[in-house]
Amino acid sequence: MESAAELERGTAAIKEQFLTTKEKFHEFLASGRPRQSRDEPDGDSEEPAAEPEQKRVRLDSDGDKKKMRGQNKSRPHKKPQSYEDKRLCPSIVQERDSKCFYGDKCRFLHDVSEYMSTKAADLGDQCYLFSSFGRCQYGVTCRFAKAHTSPELKNLTDEDLCRRWAGQHTVRNLLDKELQRRLRKKQERFPGTEAYLKTVSRGKKAELKSADESHAESRSGAGDAANGPETKDGADPAVKTVGPITDADIIKLRPCEKKQVDFRDKLYLAPLTTCGNLPFRRVCKRFGADITCGEMAMVTNLLQGQSSEWALLKRHTSEDLFGVQLEGCFPDTMTRCAELLNQNIDVDFVDINSGCPIDLVYKKGGGCGLMTRTSKFEQIVRGMNSVLDVPLTVKIRTGVQQNCNIAHKLIPEMKKWGVSLITMHGRSREQRYTKSADWEYIDTCSKLAAPVPLFGNGDIMSYEDAMKARETGVSGIMVARGALIKPWLFTEIKENRHWDISSGERLDILRDFTNYGLEHWGSDTQGVEKTRTFLLEWLSFLCRYIPVGLLERVPQKINERPPFYMGRDYMESLMASQHVGDWIQISEMLLGPVPKNFSFLPKHKANAYK
Known part of the structure; x- marks a missing residue:
């Protein structure tokens, strides 16, 4: 057994009486497991979620082996599993x-x-x-x-x-089924978008014409410049009478005013892919989240009328300040989608995802890629603003490369484009979660953003973290992984306390989630197993939480890996396990036994601690 002093750097300090070894930990869990689970273990249960048997490696620029980090890149792409041979009409x-x-x-x-x-x-x-x-x-x-x-x-x-x-x-x-039919047959019309795209094309032509005329004028009038030519009405000769059209020419004022939203001093639950579903957002709303946002939705899929993508836009009545996040890389599709949503759904704001780091999005120019394509980014923001009746917000990172921050250059431009709120994750695309968030840089950017509110995001895991974040110039705080690990974090922040929550209370939270899941995805076999899958994805984060009463040093830091420890009761120990089989056991307490052909592999690996 390791003492607290012997624990390696990056490992959470737990009181010595609770520490144990890997062998004793799993032996203890096996002793309380139902007999059928011990005799017939699931095929995935022996594989630890956080420690894959074969470490994935890649070669760096020098040809040396380098450990891959981030998402579970070796996870196979599977179609949704069917758990019934014959279904009723x-x-x-x-x-x-x-x-x-x-x-x-x-x-x-x-x-x-x-x-x-x-x-x-x-x-x-x-x-x-x-x-x-x-x-x-x-x-x-x-x-x-x-x-x-x-x-x-x-x-x-x-x-x-x-x-x-x-x-x-x-x-x-x-x-709406009729809307879906029109989208699939490409019969939906987008008059606002078409009008905007015409102004963009006219603007480009005007700029080219202006450049040509200026060039010709500079050649023909080079000799006259020394004599000081007369100007009409005493105008300054340095002022050009012909030039590119202005912002006011491009974007006409809308007849209706945009809806005003007060974002300041609120707690914002980040739009979380996979885990940020409607049932999870309902749990976080109960614990005090002020702003919620739907999962990232691809604009091309929305414009095609895909039911699965439109499902990401659903809003529960408890979500009183709700937005949707869109991902795209072209002004035409982003503006069309904004106009479509403006007419057909009920939201308080629309967010542009310009911070997504995943390769699939970045390589086609979306997500973080927009931060380096400022011309396209500007056209997207101005176009979406021209067709929306609600505020347009943007989520960004510090930059793309690790030691090359570019957000401070982009933020003053975004203010001119008409952004209503900027949310900033204090890491670059290359860093992912391997380094601490740079709150000093977030503070610098918040001053540049004023009077536009800027929310900070990164490493908020306790109310002390939130207090330190508020000491910077940010207008509010966005919580992402912290909410996945402990959704009661919103209550802790609002009440300025550490909540030593019991395992029974945590199980009740999971029970509420499964009930909300059955309501959202259905109580038939397909709905039950979909609820189970999303519950297991969430458990891959929940297992990282260490109860306050077990910690040698409070609070727990988000990048500290929990060592093997015994909880104060069996359920607390079971919830600390990072093995898929133990997560499945928890799901069986709430949703009954898994089907025979059930399999699960988490999307995320718990390898971003140090």
Whole structure:
């Protein structure tokens, strides 16, 4: 057993009485694991999520081996798994009187008895959807169907609850089927975008014409310049009468004023790909997040009417200050998408992702790539501003290369372009999470941004971190990984305290998340397993949390790796495990046993501590 003094640099200091070895830790967890889980371990359970068996390497510029960091790059790309061989037709599930839309070509079952003979066992006696809203739309396919089906397999309803929820919608920004049809057939019109793109093309022509005329004028009037030519009306000869059109010429004032949003002194939950889904945002709203934002959505997919991409724009009624984040690299598609969303969804602001570091986005010029393509970036911002009735915000990094910050040059320009809020992650693209966020540089940039508010982002893991961040000139704080590791961080910041949260309270948070997931993704088999997958992705971050009562030194730093330790009870120890099999065990406590063909590999590796 290692003492606190012997722990290597970058490892969290835990009280000596709680420290243990890897072997004793896993032996302890195995002793409390259900027998079937010990006898039949899942294929993924033996692989630690944070320590892959074969370390991935690459060669640096000198030909030496270099460890790869960041996302799990070796993770195979899999299509969504199907967990039912035979599924019941939606027309039967929803008990429609009309015939099936697909007729004889329908590939789903229409015999309820046949479906029930192959359906997996129910997971419990209580259905969250039925007990909350009075009706479960998944009927007999619900994995908690016994709570709301009659002996004749008819779906029951609670009339009192149904009346209470009549006309109320808990989720907004759903994709209209007629709009989807128009998008797929390219029949949707974008008059605002077309008008803007014409001004851009005219502006380019005017600039070229101005440059040609200036060049000709300088050649023909070179000899007259010494004599001091007369100017009409006494005008200064240095002032050119012909030149590129101004910003006011390019962007006409809109007849309606933009919606005003007060961003200052608020806690902003970052738009988190994969984990920043609607159920997770609901959890964070409960703990005090002021601003929430949907996951990064690709504008090309939105313009094609893809249902999966539009699902990222959904907004729960509890999200009172909500925005969506768009990713794209061309002025035409970004402006079209902004105009489309302005007309069809309910948001308080739209955010441009110019900080995404992943290769897929960067190499085509999006994300961080926009920071180096200022001409395109300006056209995107001005174009989106011209068609939006809500504020336009931007999320950036310090720069692209590790030792070459460029944000301070870009921020004064963005103020001219009309950005309403700038959020800055205090690292470059190359750094990812291997270095601490540069809050001194964020402070410098916040002064350059004034009066436009600038939010700082990076390494906020405790209320002390938040207090230090507020001592800089930032207008507010964005929280990303800190919220994934401990979503109650928002409460800690607002109440200026450390919350020594118990394992039971943490399990209740996970239970709420699964209930919200069943409401969002469905309570049938597909919905349950989708909820489980997102729960497991979140658990790959939650396992990094170290309870306050176990720490030798408070607070825990975000880049400190937890050593092996025993919790104050079995559940606390189980939640500290970084093995996929133990995360699956936690999911089984909330969502029942996993299907036989279930597999899971996390998107992120816990390798960004030092």
